[in-house]
Amino acid sequence: MRIIPKKVERIKFGLLSPEMIRKLAEVKIVTADTYDEDGYPIEGGLMDPRLGVVDPGLRCKTCGSRVGDCPGHFGRIELARPVIHVGYAKLINKILRSTCRECGRVLLPEEKIEEFREELKRAKKIGKNEEPIVEELFKLARASKTCPHCGAEQMDIKFEKPTTFIEVVEGRQHRLSPIEVRERLERVTDGDAEVMGFDVSVARPEWMVLTVLLVPPVTVRPSITLESGERSEDDLTHKLVDIIRINQRLEENMEAGAPQLIIEDLWELLQYHVTTYFNNEVAGVPPARHRSGRPLKTLAQRLKGKEGRFRSNLSGKRVNYSARTVISPDPNLSINEVGVPEIIARELTIPEIVTPMNIERLKKLVRNGPHRYPGANYVERPDGARLSLARVRDIDELLEKIEPGWKVHRHLIDGDIVLFNRQPSLHRMSIMAHEVKVLPYKTFRLNLCVCPPYNADFDGDEMNLHAIQSQEARAEARVLMRVQEQILSPRFGGPIIGGIHDHISGAYLLTQPEVRFTKEEAFHLLYASGIKKPLPEPAYEENGRAYYTGKQIFSMLLPEDLTLRYKAKVCKKCEVCKEEECEYDAYVVIEKGELKCGVMDEKSFGAFAGELLDRIVKDYGTDAAREFLDRVTKLVINFITWRGFSTGIDDEDLPEEAKERIAEILDDAEKSVFELIRAYNDKILEQLPGRTLEETLEMRIMEVLSEARDKTGAIANEYLEREERRRRHENSARIMAVSGARGSLLNLTQMAACVGQQSVRGERIKRGYSGRTLPHFKVGDISARAKGFVRSSYKQGLSPLEFFFHNMGGREGLVDTAVRTSQSGYMQRRLINALQDLKVEYDHTVRDTRGVIVEFQHGEDGSDPSRTDWGKMVNVKNIVQKYARMEAE
Amino acid sequence: MRRVVDISKHELVPKHEVMSEEEAKELLERLNITKGQLPKILKSDPMVQKIKAKPGDIIKITRKSPTAGTTIYYRVVVNE
Ligand SMILES: [Mg+2]
Ligand SMILES: [Zn+2]
Ligand SMILES: [Zn+2]
Ligand SMILES: [Zn+2]
Numbered sequence: 001m002r003i004i005p006k007k008v009e010r011i012k013f014g015l016l017s018p019e020m021i022r023k024l025a026e027v028k029i030v031t032a033d034t035y036d037e038d039g040y041p042i043e044g045g046l047m048d049p050r051l052g053v054v055d056p057g058l059r060c061k062t063c064g065s066r067v068g069d070c071p072g073h074f075g076r077i078e079l080a081r082p083v084i085h086v087g088y089a090k091l092i093n094k095i096l097r098s099t100c101r102e103c104g105r106v107l108l109p110e111e112k113i114e115e116f117r118e119e120l121k122r123a124k125k126i127g128k129n130e131e132p133i134v135e136e137l138f139k140l141a142r143a144s145k146t147c148p149h150c151g152a153e154q155m156d157i158k159f160e161k162p163t164t165f166i167e168v169v170e171g172r173q174h175r176l177s178p179i180e181v182r183e184r185l186e187r188v189t190d191g192d193a194e195v196m197g198f199d200v201s202v203a204r205p206e207w208m209v210l211t212v213l214l215v216p217p218v219t220v221r222p223s224i225t226l227e228s229g230e231r232s233e234d235d236l237t238h239k240l241v242d243i244i245r246i247n248q249r250l251e252e253n254m255e256a257g258a259p260q261l262i263i264e265d266l267w268e269l270l271q272y273h274v275t276t277y278f279n280n281e282v283a284g285v286p287p288a289r290h291r292s293g294r295p296l297k298t299l300a301q302r303l304k305g306k307e308g309r310f311r312s313n314l315s316g317k318r319v320n321y322s323a324r325t326v327i328s329p330d331p332n333l334s335i336n337e338v339g340v341p342e343i344i345a346r347e348l349t350i351p352e353i354v355t356p357m358n359i360e361r362l363k364k365l366v367r368n369g370p371h372r373y374p375g376a377n378y379v380e381r382p383d384g385a386r387l388s389l390a391r392v393r394d395i396d397e398l399l400e401k402i403e404p405g406w407k408v409h410r411h412l413i414d415g416d417i418v419l420f421n422r423q424p425s426l427h428r429m430s431i432m433a434h435e436v437k438v439l440p441y442k443t444f445r446l447n448l449c450v451c452p453p454y455n456a457d458f459d460g461d462e463m464n465l466h467a468i469q470s471q472e473a474r475a476e477a478r479v480l481m482r483v484q485e486q487i488l489s490p491r492f493g494g495p496i497i498g499g500i501h502d503h504i505s506g507a508y509l510l511t512q513p514e515v516r517f518t519k520e521e522a523f524h525l526l527y528a529s530g531i532k533k534p535l536p537e538p539a540y541e542e543n544g545r546a547y548y549t550g551k552q553i554f555s556m557l558l559p560e561d562l563t564l565r566y567k568a569k570v571c572k573k574c575e576v577c578k579e580e581e582c583e584y585d586a587y588v589v590i591e592k593g594e595l596k597c598g599v600m601d602e603k604s605f606g607a608f609a610g611e612l613l614d615r616i617v618k619d620y621g622t623d624a625a626r627e628f629l630d631r632v633t634k635l636v637i638n639f640i641t642w643r644g645f646s647t648g649i650d651d652e653d654l655p656e657e658a659k660e661r662i663a664e665i666l667d668d669a670e671k672s673v674f675e676l677i678r679a680y681n682d683k684i685l686e687q688l689p690g691r692t693l694e695e696t697l698e699m700r701i702m703e704v705l706s707e708a709r710d711k712t713g714a715i716a717n718e719y720l721e722r723e724e725r726r727r728r729h730e731n732s733a734r735i736m737a738v739s740g741a742r743g744s745l746l747n748l749t750q751m752a753a754c755v756g757q758q759s760v761r762g763e764r765i766k767r768g769y770s771g772r773t774l775p776h777f778k779v780g781d782i783s784a785r786a787k788g789f790v791r792s793s794y795k796q797g798l799s800p801l802e803f804f805f806h807n808m809g810g811r812e813g814l815v816d817t818a819v820r821t822s823q824s825g826y827m828q829r830r831l832i833n834a835l836q837d838l839k840v841e842y843d844h845t846v847r848d849t850r851g852v853i854v855e856f857q858h859g860e861d862g863s864d865p866s867r868t869d870w871g872k873m874v875n876v877k878n879i880v881q882k883y884a885r886m887e888a889e
Numbered sequence: 890m891r892r893v894v895d896i897s898k899h900e901l902v903p904k905h906e907v908m909s910e911e912e913a914k915e916l917l918e919r920l921n922i923t924k925g926q927l928p929k930i931l932k933s934d935p936m937v938q939k940i941k942a943k944p945g946d947i948i949k950i951t952r953k954s955p956t957a958g959t960t961i962y963y964r965v966v967v968n969e
Binding site for chain 2: 126128843845847850851852853854856857859860861862863873
């Protein structure tokens with residue numbers, strides 16, 4: 001079959017006229033029965049063979065094609081009485097109220113109508129929205145009480161959702177039947193319909209009242225045969241059966257001359273079924289239900305919402321050659337790799353074209369078949385026919401036939417490039433290309449350094465993997481999407497892939513000045529991290545033994561000509577930096593690949609912060625950076641494992657003296673709060689500009705309390721640090737906080753010293769009883785304790801009242817995150833929709849698919865943020881340092 | 890008396906200039922586009938009226954930019 005390419009120029013929407021429906025329909029459906037006793041579809045039933053084929057092997061009665069080629073054909077139901085189409089009830093209401101009940105003209109003088117016609121014409125020409133103009137017309141026409149054309153008096157029309165119209169004639173309510181509604185709509189002239197926004201060539205107003213119902217082909221509502229052999233019909237078929245049943249009864253009753261009341265009841269019922277056939281979630285209409293009680297999924301439900309046709313089948317689709325499982329960490333993999341369980345590797349395949357060079361290898365895989373790894377699942381003949389190896393009986397016969405030109409769909413093997421993804425895919429680093437490493441067990445495994453870009457952890461997270469099927473896609477993925485190419489984030493121009501947690505603690509501990517290794521220990525570490533370089537001269541000797549420092553070992557990972565200086569994370573930000581002489585060893589100097597001073601922490605190779613890693617990627621390329629990361633993480637992990645590192649609640653122990661000082665500070669703070677309140681009561685509190693006196697008081701109180709909490713934190717940190725030095729006993733919690741490995745000093749403060757003020761909506765807690773938060777306080781008490789100041793530390797434990805306030809603050813946090821994620825998710829969807837086909841062209845302009853220019857120079861400076869220094873086009877400091885170095889040499 | 894404010898003197902209004910015929914031609918050639926592919930600006934825009942640009946004219950806008958110092962943007966005047 002030849003495919004003729006066609007461009008869709010425009011899509012026009014209209015209504016189906018009864019004639020059009022009759023023309024479209026191949027069959028008039030007359031009976032509610034679907035199959036006879038023998039299981040054959042009944043002619044004139046909803047499964048009429050002329051509606052298309054669903055059973056393989058059979059030919060269509062209408063077009064003669066087989067399943068897949070026959071598109072299916074429509075049928076029709078002639079309705080005994082017309083019914084309103086729910087989707088248009090609102091518009092019908094507007095038209096009924098804006099047109100004359102006698103002559104059907106729009107209730108506006110001729111000149112006015114012409115004015116609107118002109119305005120609409122203009123709007124159409126310039127592509128402006130016509131809707132507001134038509135709305136305006138409806139608004140004006142609705143207001144007239146008599147017809148300007150025939151002079152007839154107009155009655156009030158009430159619209160009772162979803163499909164009932166009631167006219168008030170001389171105070172009496174008269175229900176307009178769909179027949180009457182249709183008659184009125186028929187009277188609307190083509191010209192008037194046009195000013196009401198209709199294109200009469202495709203939509204006449206009366207077509208909104210149905211007289212014939214189009215029955216979709218069986219291909220749209222296939223029946224399923226259950227394992228028990230029982231047939232189960234589609235929801236739409238069920239609904240159509242209901243419509244036909246009632247339609248038939250209505251017709252019979254009408255013919256038999258049944259009382260008006262019965263006819264109207266049946267008519268109402270027909271309206272209900274047609275309404276729910278279109279939309280089973282109409283407000284005010286009880287949804288039609290399946291026998292099991294489950295609401296039926298009718299036409300609107302097929303399209304709407306997240307599980308609807310648009311979002312589920314058009315914007316996003318299910319794909320083949322993909323796998324999903326739980327992830328777990330593996331520090332022995334490279335950042336570029338992904339560990340794939342063998343069972344998954346046996347299921348996912350990659351097509352390889354047979355050539356004289358690979359024929360022997362591929363034949364071996366084919367012989368192994370689908371169950372023995374590494375094997376193959378399918379072979380594809382040059383004509384495109386696929387043979388499943390699970391079904392091949394004589395493998396030798398097949399192997400004889402395989403020759404260059406065939407394709408073998410072989411299992412995933414080590415080194416294959418695959419895409420790896422974790423939802424929500426919020427940025428481009430959420431899908432990266434990895435090299436396969438086939439491993440035992442059942443989880444995907446990944447290097448810890450790639451957790452930050454995926455935002456992954458191992459508390460049960462699952463990820464998806466896609467086996468790439470074409471050579472071009474594989475090449476593109478390798479060059480553009482490989483993990484090492486994504487180390488630098490386009491968001492802030494620094495590394496987003498890097499060390500986390502123990503990597504940072506490990507590096508911090510390894511590069512402490514006093515750390516030293518014997519030759520054996522040094523060799524051991526270097527071997528474990530895959531460094532194959534001769535050791536430098538030992539730093540010093542003691543009692544005849546040579547010792548190497550941690551900094552020396554670390555230096556062996558650095559490029560030989562690397563020179564760099566920066567302030568570490570642990571830097572105390574002293575007024576005058578002593579640089580090399582820093583007593584905290586917080587000033588990092590690397591000269592010619594040697595770590596002269598300074599300690600390695602988050603600022604060295606941590607994700608989001610790594611200065612050293614940043615320098616390596618930018619100056620030595622991604623290969624060097626990947627190698628550095630792989631090795632440095634192995635080195636520090638081996639070191640910290642060998643050395644030992646753990647934290648416990650005693651890391652938050654404070655000496656009595658510290659506790660006393662903290663209590664004193666908190667006492668003072670509470671006292672100053674009382675003083676502020678007294679000053680306020682005595683009307684001597686100084687008002688802050690732009691604030692009321694009450695606001696001023698509140699602000700001052702918050703200030704005092706937060707200051708107090710910070711002070712207690714400082715004291716806690718001071719003592720923890722002092723204890724550490726005095727007893728030479730490290731405090732792991734503090735080490736993690738200051739090095740940036742995990743946690744913050746605030747976390748420590750809250751654990752060891754004082755949790756601090758709890759807040760709801762940025763204010764001290766004020767809700768609860770009138771004038772007080774809890775019945776334990778006096779009305780009007782605004783002291784620290786009464787408004788949610790938690791004086792205790794987490795370690796001490798919270799008093800019941802404190803606990804309650806803490807819960808209030810905590811709850812707000814949870815609600816906020818829940819709300820934020822849904823809001824930002826929606827915003828993301830809309831942004832992506834708006835920006836998805838913008839592209840930076842080779843001339844740095846940003847254009848859409850029509851070639852319309854959005855930006856003349858990408859980002860106004862034409863820069864790629866990931867190639868800048870943390871967003872800055874030039875790093876002056878770096879250039880000066882480099883120049884100074886050259887000068888010196 | 891009506892008070893008239895010269896909006897072009899306002900801090901936040903960048904410099905707008907009508908491009909000459911030749912400049913416009915050169916620009917469209919450089920970008921390999923038609924006028925329809927340029928960003929639009931309404932003829933009713935106060936700055937367009939101020940510099941008396943007509944529909945079809947291309948306006949060169951020189952803006953301050955936090956990333957590039959100054960940057961140039963082009964917009965074609967349209968009727969509606
Ligand atoms: Mg998780
Ligand atoms: Zn057919
Ligand atoms: Zn009339
Ligand atoms: Zn310092």
